[in-house]
Amino acid sequence: MTEDKKKFNITVKSNTKDLYGFMKLVPNRKKRIEQSSNEPIISDPINSLARKLHPERQYLTISEITDQTKSAKVFKLKPDPELGTKELAYFRAGQYLSLKVKVNGVEITRPYSISSSPLDALEGFYEITIRKEEHGFLTNHIWHNWKVGTKVVSSGPEGFFYFEPLRDLKNIVGIAGGSGITPFRSIVKAIIERKIDAKLTVLYGSSEEDDIIFYKEFKNLEKEHPDKLKVIHILSCEEVSLEGCETGFITAHIIEKYCDVKNSTFFICGPQIMYEFVANELKKFKLPQKRIRREAFGEIKDVVNYPGFPKKVTEKTFRVKAHIGSIIKEIPAIATESVLVALERANLTPPSKCRSGECGFCRSLLISGEIYTSPIDDWRRAADKKFNYFHPCYSYPISDLEIKVPRHL
Ligand code: FES
Incomplete structure (x- = not known):
């Protein structure tokens, strides 16, 4: 044995083995084709599975609406078997649904993060959490028109904003602003339910206390699973009565104070203006790009100021x-x-x-x-x-x- 072979413990049995294997492959395949049935394939299991996981559209019905804050509601969506959706597509925590909505006769689409957990989809429901925007064309429509029983058409689950253990570090830092908290609810639920070896630290920026979405729920999850979740609220208003909050914005100083920056993967989800601010703060740590993931935030709001x-x-x-x-x-x-x-x-x-x-x-x-x-x-x-x-x-x-x-x- 050469030194290298000893070092890596490699034994070469036959260098013609692959060649013989390949020579057998073609006659074997021909034989199998001859033996196979002439009946047409009625259902292809691979395609059926692909369609189940990635349906082009899903027909849903709103089964429950809950007020989260004065400007945010949780909509529970169940499959609508009458229109052809018997079960919901499974998804990766952090993904979104693209909803098709008709407003004044015009059909438009909007992506909304799924805020429930993937296991909930197997139980037969998704939840999306929508915050009303002041001049929001679509959110105004939703507020006035969506009721229990309203039928909604959505895409299958979409998007790349999810934790991937093969790629991401197990310290996950979620930087959220406003309704950007919604995918992190799904992510932390998935971590807890599937006992994933990861911890989520959320830095959640809100304008005022009344705007914080899922405040109580996150507090309870934090208490029950301190090894899986930590939430820090950062409020941009001046008067704050909640204990343990930071005030101001999500700066490099705040990030460093609560996170192990060098050993974390950052996930950012929030309004466009927050992305720009946080991106500049994160630049100070000189992190590799692959350690910063951000949710697509919809259309550019102020294209005039883009480079x-x-x-x-x-x-x-x-x-x-x-x-x-x-x-x-x-x-x-x-x-x-x-x-x-x-x-x-x-x-x-x-x-x-x-x-x-x-x-x-x-x-x-x-x-x-x-x-x-x-x-x-x-x-x-x-x-x-x-x-x-x-x-x-x-x-x-x-x-x-x-x-x-x-x-x-
Ligand atoms: S809608 Fe996704 S690229 Fe345009």
Whole structure:
């Protein structure tokens, strides 16, 4: 034995073994094909499983609505067998559902994190927690129209914002703002229920005490499972009566005070403005990018302030010639609104899920014209960029356009 073989304890039995194995493979396969039945395959178990795990749509009914805070409600959703959904798709804690909602005759979609645990899905329900936004077009509609019994159409579970033990460190730091706490409820429940070897520390920023979602529930979980959960509230208001809270914002100082920064993976979920602030604070620790994961936060709210956006078009409205299925329609598109919103306003029901450029579901072809796509989080493949494919949810018109959009019914 050579020194290397001794060191790694390698024994080579036969270098022709693989070759013989391969030579047997083809005749064996032919024999098996000859022996197989000529009957057509009625159900393919692999495809059935894939459809079960990743259904294109799920028909749900609201079975319960609970007030969480004065501006946040928990909606419990059960499958609607009458419309064809007998059981719910399982998911990874941290994923979202893209809900299809008709508002004033226009169909739009919005992603909402699932706030219940994956085990709850096996028990037959999901929960989503929605916070009412002051001028929120959709949340206003939901507040006034969704009742127990309302039927809701959703996608299967989607997204990449989940803890993966093969990739992430077992100290998880969840940085949440406002309704960004919702995926962390699902994540901590999954950690506890499945006895996952991980601990979640949540730094949760809220404007005032009344805005804190799941306050009591998280307190109880913390008490029962101190080895799995720690929550620190950071309030940006001046008057605070809750004990043990921090005031101000989630700064590097706060992060360092409560977390083992060098041995943690960070998950961020909250409003866009919080991402920007926290991203700058985290930069101070010089962490590798793979240790910071962030939930896609929907469309860009202030594209005008994004790097490279041409300010001269800010007030402009362009014409978009859209080919969608067999329909060709010319529609107006405001420079500061995504192409997806323009298509939705024209009631063309374009496909969408994440609304943040991440999932690629809205991928369309730019036939002519110019769009602005933020260099931050441009998730397109290099080949797509080269051949003029773009994501309408994350692209803004900066000239008249002609585009081809896929049709999903
Ligand atoms: S909806 Fe996901 S990339 Fe556009």
